Amino acid sequence: MDDLAMLREMRADTPQPGAERMTAMQARLVRTTRRDAERAFLDRFSRPALLAGAAALMAVIVLTSLVSVRSAGTSPGTADGGSTPPRYAATTTVLEEAALVAEARPTTVSPRPHQWQYTKTLDKQALAGPGEETVQESWIRYDGKKAAGYTAGGKVHVSDIPPDPGDDDLPPVGYARKLRALPTDPGKLLTQVSGDRHWIDFPKQAPPGYESPDQRAFRVLSTYLRQQAVMPPKVEAAIYRALARIPGVEVEMDVDDGTGRKGLGVFKADPKDTAPLTRSYLILKPGSFRYLGSRMVWLRDDRSDPAHPISKGRSWVNAVLASGIVNEPGQRP
Amino acid sequence: MVDALRADTSHRVDDAELLRRSRDEPDEFAALFGRHGPELHRYVTRRLGDGLADDIVADTFLIAFRRRGHYDLTRPDARPWLYGIAANLIGKHHRAEVRFYRALARTGVDEVAETYADRVAERVTASAAHRRLASALATLSSGDREVLLLIAWADLSYDEVADAMGIPVGTVRSRLHRARKKTRAALGGIDPTAFEEVSDHG
Numbered sequence: 001m002d003d004l005a006m007l008r009e010m011r012a013d014t015p016q017p018g019a020e021r022m023t024a025m026q027a028r029l030v031r032t033t034r035r036d037a038e039r040a041f042l043d044r045f046s047r048p049a050l051l052a053g054a055a056a057l058m059a060v061i062v063l064t065s066l067v068s069v070r071s072a073g074t075s076p077g078t079a080d081g082g083s084t085p086p087r088y089a090a091t092t093t094v095l096e097e098a099a100l101v102a103e104a105r106p107t108t109v110s111p112r113p114h115q116w117q118y119t120k121t122l123d124k125q126a127l128a129g130p131g132e133e134t135v136q137e138s139w140i141r142y143d144g145k146k147a148a149g150y151t152a153g154g155k156v157h158v159s160d161i162p163p164d165p166g167d168d169d170l171p172p173v174g175y176a177r178k179l180r181a182l183p184t185d186p187g188k189l190l191t192q193v194s195g196d197r198h199w200i201d202f203p204k205q206a207p208p209g210y211e212s213p214d215q216r217a218f219r220v221l222s223t224y225l226r227q228q229a230v231m232p233p234k235v236e237a238a239i240y241r242a243l244a245r246i247p248g249v250e251v252e253m254d255v256d257d258g259t260g261r262k263g264l265g266v267f268k269a270d271p272k273d274t275a276p277l278t279r280s281y282l283i284l285k286p287g288s289f290r291y292l293g294s295r296m297v298w299l300r301d302d303r304s305d306p307a308h309p310i311s312k313g314r315s316w317v318n319a320v321l322a323s324g325i326v327n328e329p330g331q332r333p
Numbered sequence: 334m335v336d337a338l339r340a341d342t343s344h345r346v347d348d349a350e351l352l353r354r355s356r357d358e359p360d361e362f363a364a365l366f367g368r369h370g371p372e373l374h375r376y377v378t379r380r381l382g383d384g385l386a387d388d389i390v391a392d393t394f395l396i397a398f399r400r401r402g403h404y405d406l407t408r409p410d411a412r413p414w415l416y417g418i419a420a421n422l423i424g425k426h427h428r429a430e431v432r433f434y435r436a437l438a439r440t441g442v443d444e445v446a447e448t449y450a451d452r453v454a455e456r457v458t459a460s461a462a463h464r465r466l467a468s469a470l471a472t473l474s475s476g477d478r479e480v481l482l483l484i485a486w487a488d489l490s491y492d493e494v495a496d497a498m499g500i501p502v503g504t505v506r507s508r509l510h511r512a513r514k515k516t517r518a519a520l521g522g523i524d525p526t527a528f529e530e531v532s533d534h535g
Contacts, residue, residue: 003466004485006463006466006516007481008486010463011445013446015378016375021387022370025387025391029366029395029398151421151500153476153498153500153504155500159403159405161402
């Protein structure tokens, strides 16, 4: 008997799990994937956010003067879940500051079709325990046709991204085209994004009428804001001014992105929903208004999956740790 | 949730087709779990014990679900892809895995096997040959160990291991060669069954 045969005998009595256990796991998987698929288009947390490779020098804007303490309730955006009351910034003022900073950014050079966009993200699920977080490095080619990542063996693995006709997501070059075509007048921009057939008709699995034009405008503008590598400064400015016009949009201070970085949490409350289950923040770095990450916080106990209840105060965070444009997959900026 | 437990009625359809369908119909993905979940669970249990297997298998399939849009549809069998994802998750427990091998080599008690043994109180003692193999497994690099065990315990072919780990098949061969040099040396280059008898007296 050779070493390989001997190795095959080692722990060969390991059993397959029983049918009951597998059935329970499969049922749990179906519930999770359903929720995941739903969330994937309701809130595009998992999208790699693009940040420009060239860092722009930003005037630091002190926001403290804008702060007003509004309620003594719990603080949904902070990780500790509520010993301090949330502080809100004056929405219109902060978003106008953001617009001014954005307008002052230098225009970045468009990446070439075969350059790659690098993103390193940290993801922490709502049910994850302490220290249970996923840090991932990924590359997507500018034309969106290839993706790359590191394998367990430490090698770069490049794979093709097959076309997905039902998906609403765009390749980096697609976002660049869309952004360049947007009006820079905030009113016209709002009308444009809430009526854009692309975001109404896609993704194909979205039930018709699942969001109001206001909700759509907030979702689409949030998605656009994550595309900072291909963002024209004037369009970014118009996006902040347009966000300020959407009813229910507010800015909470000191929202943690899951890595300890605190930023401005832009969210949209639904004026008709008095007890929302969750709140989703787009977190911007104070001063530079660069995208830091996203946080979805549970405002009530969630029992939609009885096996995995999510208690009030938990959150799902996704932070961008690093990003940029590189020439080859595997390279870091 | 009867619909969640539906049988895999798509037995004529390959994994690639299943994954293609699951892009528009997320529930189709469950059939992939029915096909490969039990074997993968056994593999993870064999590496790390019963306690971590549920979580690692669940995470593997959830990650696979999220990446289903990136699956290379020209590959009919999704096993290498799934085992590649699982390898990453198993790799996070690399310290624990090595500790188990070292303990097994030193004491002869297999803590991993004890997690699935019938009688909880029963000490699972390994043969001398397995103790020696465990000590070799503990010294391998993560990459070499992954290749060796994907072949020996997951029954993947060289090509499938290359696919799973995103490395050329030549690298699979060289890693396997390096790993087996150590396992052979650990077994003393002699018939391990003979060795076992000798060792039982010592």
